[in-house]
Amino acid sequence: DVQLVESGGGSVQAGGSLRLACVVTGYTYSAYCFAYFRQAPGKECEGVARIYHGGVSTSYADSVKGRFTISQNRAKNTAKRTVYLQMDSLKPEDTAMYYCASGLGTWSYWGQGTQVTVS
DSSP: OOEEEEEOOEEEOTTOOEEEEEEEESOOGGGOEEEEEEEOTTSOOEEEEEEEGGGTEEEEOTTTTTTEEEEEEEOTTSSEEEEEEEEOSOOGGGOEEEEEEEESSSEEEEOOOEEEEEO
């Protein structure tokens, strides 16, 4: 089974940085694309960043463009991936629960979420 485990959330002051990590195990082609989503209380879930085509292509929400960077690495000869979200110049409006997701055509696999709080 494909499993996603996130880490790296926390509390930071405005202008600071955090890096989220999502370890993906049991990787198969059905988990080809990776993304981070976030959801703040009372707001809809928002797609933040996406990476696909083996890490060659990325896309970002306008609200984070230029501040967030998504990347991935792959351990050789294993069905394991790690997907990172580097978040710089954080703003209070970035406060949310952040989720890692994976899939092909649809986001079939989700992590448990990690809280990011910017004050």
